[in-house]
Every structure is written in C-alpha cells, then in structure tokens.
Amino acid sequence: MNLEVIAYPFIFLALYFESFLLVTFFSSPARAKRAQAPAAVLPALAPKVAILVPCWNEESTVAGTVESLLALDYPADRLSIVLVNDGSTDGTAAAIDRYTEHPQITALHKPNGGKFTAMNYGLEHAGDAEFIGFLDADSFVAPDALREIIPAFDAPDVAAVTASMSIHKPKTIFQRMQYAEYAQAITLRHVFASINGLYVTPGPFSFYRRSVLNELGPFKHAYLAEDMEMAMRIQRAGYKIGNALRARVYTKGPPTMRKLIKQRIRWTTGFMRNLFFDYRDLIWSRQNTVLGFFVLPLGIIAIGGSVIVFSLYLFQTAQSLIHSVSVMRAAPLSYALSLRPISWFYFPVTIPLLVGTAMIVLTASWMAVGKRASNTPGRLLPNLPLYFVFYGFVAPIWIIRSVSHVARGARTTWR
C-alpha cells in the first residue's frame, strides 16, 4: 500500500480549511470590519479603561512597555495603567517603581504566584474601569491601538476584543520565522472573529468587558494558558470575542529554537488540557457551531495530523534515503554526483506536491493580507522563505512533544 494515501484525508481537510477561510474572508461581516474607518472616533465621553501589566523578571523590557502605553492616543483621565510585579527576582521592582509618581500609573508588588495571580491582583486595583486590557511586559503597542480596540466592542455581547500581534524587531532566524507566522495569524484572527470563532485572547493587548469578567470570575491557572481558558469560558457563557484588525501590538518572540519550542509546548498543551479536561462540552457545541463543529475539531485533527504526516514523512524520507544510498553504492560516487541532462519527464507531479505548492502560495497570500490590512510595519518578503524552510520542521517537534506531555501527564513549565 502506498503510505502517501494516509496523508490524503489530512490534505483534504487542509484544503477545506483554506477554502472556508477564503469564503469567510470575503463574507460580509469580515468585509464590513475591514471597511471600518481607521482609528474610529471615540464617543464624546470615552469609556474608562484600565490596562494591567503583569511582570515577572522583565526589567529590560517593562519600561518600553509602559512608555508605549503612556503614548497611547486616549484621554489620559480615562486611562489608568496598573503594573503588577509578580515577585520578580531581577530589577523589575525598581523599574516599575520609577512610575509610582505618575498620575495614570499604579505600581504593585506581590509574592510570586504565577501570571494569573498577577492578573487577578491587578484586576482588584483597576478601579471603576469599564474595559480591562492586559499587556505582557515584553510587548509594546502602537499609539492608536486603544482607539481601534474600544469601537470593536460594538455590541453588548462582545465580551472581549483581541489585537493584531506582530514580532517586535525580529533579529534571529526564529524570530523572523515568527514574524511571517504572526502575519498569517492576523488574518486568521480577523476572519474567525468575524464569525465568533476565537478560542484565545492572547496576553498582548486583549481587552475584556469588566462586567463580563465580574460575572465569569477571576483568571485561573488553566495549565499555564489562562488566556485560552478565559476565552473558552467567555464562549461557553454565550458571549462573543471580537478583533480589532488595526490595533497593533508588538511582542518579543522567543529568539532561539529551544525557547520557541518551550513556548509552543506551553500553548499546545494548554489548548489540549483546557479543551479535553475542562471544556470538552465546547466540541460539538450547538451554541457555538463555529467553534464546536469547525475550529476545535479541526484544531485537534491538525495536532493529530501533524504527528501522523510528519512521522510518515520522516519514515519515507529515511527509507528512500537508505535505499538510495544502498543502490548508489553499486557504482562509483562520481557517477551519482555526475550531472546528467535534466528532463521534465522525471518531475514527480504528485497530489501532495501540488497541494503543498498551493498551500505555500495561499499561506504567503494570507501573510501579505494580514500585514497589509493591519498596517503592520516591517518586511515580510525576506522572512517568508525562513518560515517555509523552518516551520515545517520545528512545528512538528513541539506538537509531538506536547502530545507526549499530555499523554504522560507531564508537568509543563513556563520557562
């Protein structure tokens, strides 16, 4: 049996996902969101907003984070910033204490208890703000970001709004790869928000309606994925999660492969554990069919499919390599290395090759769309090849390790 056949169902589903994405991208809700005027005019009395910044050992970046928040184009008397030092062991305490005199800023210190405890602690000090935003202390926002976020709460049932994230000044190969990946994620978030299909409200600059947070309760440990858990809780309660396409936030992506894999294992295990252990009812949920019948099942299949297809690919590549080497040993090496006329006849046009090529073109297009629609700065083109070369090798590593973590019940750590 041709092993390639095993990949066909996953190829079909990948095509289906891309087709759905395309159709929904051109559907009226997504089109209407894109057509909205940039930095929409705020109401005469802008709503009160509190932005909470949980910090743990972020002495080198927290000042930049705070400065970007102070530069937000929003009435100062309607915006407060709460910095929470979660028992840092470096100079973070001193870094945030520099702002204690600032009228908009409250600096808090607490013993280390994990990110979700810092978020809840900050929430207690958010005063009477109508909207609560969070910003990781290694992230920075564009000046007009908040003016984009607030109008996205355009209906009473919109409980949360996410921003468009990108990688801040990517330098290493892996950061540049993530820059391209994040550009695609901007499109995905925009499209799925238009049909209420988001299951995560990321740490960098996601906002919540205060009344909903009060109703749903505080953040939880949630297997180190408190942002996913809260989003799933919001969805389960029947609320919506929106997206502000042009609200730009820049975050520092992990610079090395080891750190990147660590981060993604945390995300992937967080997704699986929250979904399988605490929110299984969201799968096949009739209340939210987009999540229940499309996003979550496909998410699970994508994880399983990655493991199967990657293992298959490795197996076939190793097998054909061993075979080729054993065959080529039958003649001098110079014969194997000699140049022979290239004929198109031998070009292996197969279904995986055609689909793979189409996927590369589509993915690159989604990245370009995400970057352009969100006005994200930086250059996509030089980073595209890095994404296509490295992502296919690195992503299966964290997916396989995540599956192994969850199956073994292994403890996942933050860093």
Next chain:
Amino acid sequence: MSLFARNALIALGITIVLAGTLVLTVNYLNRSRLNQLSAIEDQLSIDTLSLDTQFSLLEAAPCDSAASSTTLTGELSDLGDRLSYEEGQLGATNPQVVRLKEQYSLLEIRDYLITKQLAAACGIKPVTVLYFYSNANNSCANCDQAGYALSYLRDTYPTLRVYSFDYNLDLGALQTLIAMSKIAPKFPAFVINGKTSYGFTSLGDLESRFPKGALATTTATSTKR
C-alpha cells in the same frame, strides 16, 4: 441558514472541486507522460522495422547500417529509464505500463537479434548483456543495485548493449528468449555475451563477468573482417 453553515457548504463544494481538479491534473500528467512514451516507442518501432528491412534489402552488404543500430540502442535505454520511472509512479500492474513494457521488451529482443545478425554478418564483436529482474515481492533484493550498476556501465562504455527484461512479463517472445537462454528464476540474472550468471554483489564482481577487454572507454570495440 446561518452564515457559518452557508460558508461551510460553499467551502465543501470548493474543496471537492479542487480535490477533483488535482486528481484529474495528476492523472492527465501521468497519461500525457505515458502518451509521450508511447510516441517514442512508436518511433523506435518504425526505426527498428526500418533497420530490419534495410538489413534484409542489403543482405549482400549489411555492414553499412551498423552505426545506426548503435544510435537506436541509446534511444532504447532512454526509453527504458523513462518506462522504469513511470512504472514506479503508476505501479507495475498498471495496464498501460504493462502494455508499454511488452512493446518495449519486443523492441529490445528485436534489437538484440539484429545486433546478433549484424555481428555474424560483419564480424563485429559487440558486448551484449541480457539482464533479467523481477518486481515480484521480495524476489530480488539486489535488482535496484544491479540496474544502477548496469546504467553506470552503459553510460561509461557506450558500446555496451544492455537489454533489461522483467522476467515475469507475460509475453510470448520474452518467455521464448528465457527458455532458449535457459534462465532460471533467480535474480538478478545476466547473460553476458551468451554466458549466464546470477546474483549481484558488487560492481567489481559484475565487471569480472565480462570478457577481457570488453569494457573499454573507447568506442572502437568492433572490427570489420
């Protein structure tokens, strides 16, 4: 109908059309490759027939046509490579592949016979190799290596005539050749200038089965009477 349900259905339709188009495209490309093979084979068939006829017409002085036969052998090996690739792509049991292999085997046998006739008539001593392989499961562990080694020898020594046959091909002429050459079903099997041997261990071992001086890099391996 909700927007999601509508989009999901449209997407399903698009996916089915895309998947269908992909399957058709791959099939079309494979078919056109086979057609290409078929066209080459037809041309070779005409060339062989022409050579055959030419040989019959010029029985008195057939040796002038020896050069054209060499060219034909080169084309035959190219066709063999392409056919072998297509066999890997479509499978050894694909009816069109089997038909092309039968035609190809016939061409090879015909070329082999003409070569023998020319050799007898003109006193040339070509080095011919009949190579028998088997695609049946696990029946020939070293056939890929043997085929590769022969390709190397054929490319290195242009006068070498290699004819490869699928032992299990259900073709009367081939089975007659096998019976006449007394080839046992042990693979790989070689008939080098009429001498039968079996198995492949290394290139050196294979080369040692050739007549002394047969493997020379120059093309001057034939002499006229």
